[in-house]
Amino acid sequence: MTTSLTEHVxxxxxxxxxxxxxxxxxxxxxxxxxxxxxxxxxxxxxRLKVHEDGAIxxxxxxxxxxxxxxxxxxxxxxxxxxxxxxLAQEKGWIDALAARDGAVAWSSGKTVRARDAKGEVKxxxxxxxxxxxxxxxxxxxxxxxxxxxxxxxxxxVQGEPDSLNWKGSHLDVTxxxxxxxxxxxxxxxxLHGWRLADKNDMRMTGYPAKTRSFAWSxxxxxxxxxxxxxxxxxxxxxxxxxxxxxxxxxxxxxxALVTAVAFHPGALVVAIGYDDGWVLLVRMVDAAEILARRTxxxxxxxxxxxxxxxxxxxxxxxxxxxxxxxxxxxxx
Numbered sequence: 001m002t003t004s005l006t007e008h009v010x011x012x013x014x015x016x017x018x019x020x021x022x023x024x025x026x027x028x029x030x031x032x033x034x035x036x037x038x039x040x041x042x043x044x045x046x047r048l049k050v051h052e053d054g055a056i057x058x059x060x061x062x063x064x065x066x067x068x069x070x071x072x073x074x075x076x077x078x079x080x081x082x083x084x085x086x087l088a089q090e091k092g093w094i095d096a097l098a099a100r101d102g103a104v105a106w107s108s109g110k111t112v113r114a115r116d117a118k119g120e121v122k123x124x125x126x127x128x129x130x131x132x133x134x135x136x137x138x139x140x141x142x143x144x145x146x147x148x149x150x151x152x153x154x155x156x157v158q159g160e161p162d163s164l165n166w167k168g169s170h171l172d173v174t175x176x177x178x179x180x181x182x183x184x185x186x187x188x189x190x191l192h193g194w195r196l197a198d199k200n201d202m203r204m205t206g207y208p209a210k211t212r213s214f215a216w217s218x219x220x221x222x223x224x225x226x227x228x229x230x231x232x233x234x235x236x237x238x239x240x241x242x243x244x245x246x247x248x249x250x251x252x253x254x255x256a257l258v259t260a261v262a263f264h265p266g267a268l269v270v271a272i273g274y275d276d277g278w279v280l281l282v283r284m285v286d287a288a289e290i291l292a293r294r295t296x297x298x299x300x301x302x303x304x305x306x307x308x309x310x311x312x313x314x315x316x317x318x319x320x321x322x323x324x325x326x327x328x329x330x331x332x
Contacts, residue, residue, distance in 0.1 A: 001180075003012075003069075003289075003290050003291070004290065004291040004292075004294075005222070005281070005290055005291065005292050005327060005329070005330075006123065006291060006293060006294060008201055008293065008314045008327055008328050008329065008330060009207040009235070009292065009293060009325045009326070010323070010325060010326050010328070011323065011325045012028075012038065012042075012044050012045060012323075012324040012325055012326070013028075013033030013322070013323065013324075014030055014032055014038060014318060014319075014322045014323060014324040015032075015034075015322045016032040016033050016034035016036065016316075016322050017029070017032065017033035017034075017053070017304060017318075017319075018032060018033075018304050018305045018318020018319060018320070018322070019031045019032060019033050019056050019058065019059050019068075019198035019206065019253050019304065019305065019318075020056075020058075020059030020060070020061070020066070020068075020305050020307075020318075021249060021305035021306060021307045021316040021317060021318045021324065022059070022061035022066050022307050022316075023061075023063070023307060023308070023310065023314065023316065024061070024063065024064065024079070024080040025067070025080065025296045025309070026068065026131070026308075026309055026313075027040070027041060027080050027226045028040040028041075028309075028314070028316040028326050029037060029061070029066045029078070029080075029199045030074060030305075030316070030318055030324050031050075031054060031059035031066060031068050031329045032172055032322075033048060033055050033056055033057075034055060034056075035049060035051035035052065035053075035054055035055055035056055035070060036049055036050060036056075037056075037066065037068065037078055038046060038324075039080070039281065040083060040316070040324065040326065042326060044193070045129070046082060047308060048078070048082055048084065048293065049066055050076050050078060050084055050300065051068065051070040051072055051074060051076070051313045052072075053072045054070040054072030054073075054074070055070055055071050055072075056068045056069070056070050057069055057070055057071055057093060057095065058094060058095065058096055058097045059097060060098055061099060062099040062100050062101060062102065063105075063310060064078045064079070064102060065077045065078060065079050066079075067087070067097050067099050067104050067106075067274075068097070069093075069094025069095070069096070069097050069106050070093070070094055071093045071094075073088075073089055073090040073091060073092060073093060073094060073095070073108065074086065074087075074088065074089055074090075074249075075087040075090075075094050075097070075104075075106045075256065077104065080154050087104065087106070087115065088106060088113065090106075090108035090111070091097065091108065091147050092108045092109045094106050094146075094307075095107050095108060095109070095129070095131060095135045096105070096130055096131060096155035098131065098133035098134050098135050098142065098161050099134035099135070100137075101117065103115065103116050103135065103140065104116055105133050105135070105142055106133070107126075107130035107133055108143070109129050109132065110125050110126045110127070110128060110129055110146075111115070111123060111124075111126075111130075112125075112126055112130055112133065112142070112144055112153070113140070114140075114142060114153075114155040116140060116155070116156075120127050120157035121160075123153075124144070124153050124155070124161065124204075126144055126146045126151055126257070127146055127147070127148060127151070128146045128147040129146060129147070130144055130145065130146050131145050131146060131169070131170065131171045131172070132143070132144075132145035132170065132171055132172040132173040132184065132185075133134040133173065134172075134174050134175050134308075135175070135183075136175050136179050137176075137177050137178070137179055137283075138177065138179065139154075140154065140155060140156055141153065141154050141155075141189070142155065143173045143175050143182050144161070144173070144329045145170040145171060145172065145173035145175075145184045146170060147169050147170065148165060148166070148167060148168070149164045149165040149166045149170060149184075149187045150163075150164040150170060150173055150182060150184055150194075151163055151165060152164065152182070152196075162200055164182060164194045164199060166192050166194075166201060166323050167188035168186050168187060168188060168192075169186060169188075170184040170185070170186055170187075170192065171184065171185045171186060171187065171210070171212070172184065172211075172212060172214070174216070174223075175219055175292050176217075176241075176298070177218075177237060178220050178224075179183070179196070180195065180196055180197065180239075180241070181193055181194065181196065181202075181236060181241050182196060183202075183214070183223065185211040185212060185214070185225075185227075186210075187210070189203035189205075189207040189209060189210055189211075189227065190204060190205040190206075190207060190211075190232075191203075191205075191207075191211055191225065192204070193242070193287065195239075195240070195241060195243075197239075200243070202241060202242060202243055204225075204234060204242060204247070205284060206228075207225075207227040207232070208227070208228055208229070209226075209227045209228070209229050209257055210227055211227035212226060212227070212259070213224055213225070213226040213258075213259065213260045213261050213306075214226070214261060215261045215262050215263045215270070216263060217263045217268055217270075218264070218265055218266055218267070218268075219268075220236065221236055222234065222235060222236065222248075222263070222268070222284065223236055223242075224261040224262075224263055224267040224270045224272075224285065225258075225261065226257075226258040226259050226260060226261050226307060227257070227258065228257065228258060229247070229252055229253060229254060229256065229257060229258070229259055229290065230249040230250055230251050230252030230253070230258065230272075231249070231250050231251045231258050231270055231272045231282065232247050232248075232249055232258075233247055233248045233250060233270065233284070234247045236246070236249070248284070250270065250272075250282040250284070251270075251272040251280045251282045251289060252285055253274060254279070256274040256275055256276045256278065257274065257275045258272055258273070258274055259273055259274060259275045259302045259303050259304065260273035260303045260304060260305060260306040260308065261270075261273070262306040262307055262308055262315070262319075262320070263308075263313045264308055264309070264312045265308055265309075265310055266311075266312050267283075267308070268283065268284035268285060269281055269282065269283050269284065269314065270282050270284065271292070271306050271308065271315055271317075272306075273302075273303025273304075273306050273317060274302070274303060275299060275300065275302040276300040276301070276302070277293055277295035277299065277301040277302065277303060277319055278291075278293060278294055278295060279291075279292040279293040279294065279303060279306070279315075279317055279327075280292065280328050292315065292317075292327050293317065293325065293327075301319040301320060301321035301323060302319060302320045302321075303317055303318070303319055304318055304319055304320045305317060305318040312329075313328070313329055314326055314327065314329070315327040316329055
């Protein structure tokens, strides 16, 4: 039986598609497609115009700042006080962003730039247009997704980046918390992965839709993904990762597709957002479900962003239709 936490959700009228939801400490921050950002302190929301002349296409956060990239070719950093810092002006759109520990990377076309915590910028030209970026969990290294696979780039090391090859168009990219695996989503409704020790390939298929959201569990043993009627969770414990193993499927709803996922930072609980606006929390150990948001019949509005705060005490969500909310988990 599904229990409910819906009474603990406070709604926020974002008024534009939510591109990204993040937390800076306990402060929820929403990046909106109309170029704005909301510092969403409940009851005291502050709306800021970040991109004056364009839309936000992509957003990322390292927990210290929120970074945005737009169709105006600009990238900005926003902190919890509302200070906005200009980072870049490219000739084309900012297609992808990644951030970790004060470092940020962005791409425009084939060009990737990485800016370290001291502000020094390095540039790499990828083999084709870049669709996804992801920092490694340790060290100053980036995974770059593009047509034909992914490149692994050390911005501070001269020479050609290492290549991970697989035919097709690779979209988003993520690196396992232990840095043993790199996984990309693909145009063809599949995931592809590489075990970095030997570059062994991993195919993860069977999705009815594209995977555009994935999240690692805090222990690095599970990768939750969108793109199906339930959240598909691949096992990555052991040296072979998911090779030869079946995934788990949780939060299955026959009349909706999963559009966003987020793992709790300290427990094996995954938040699942659907294309009809529902949000479920599922406990991996026993598949117990808790309802966080239910939309009225006929008011489908896909969840476009989900994020826990660093302590796992709050969950923020946003939709394509411009509605957002914050779930404050009851103590105990």
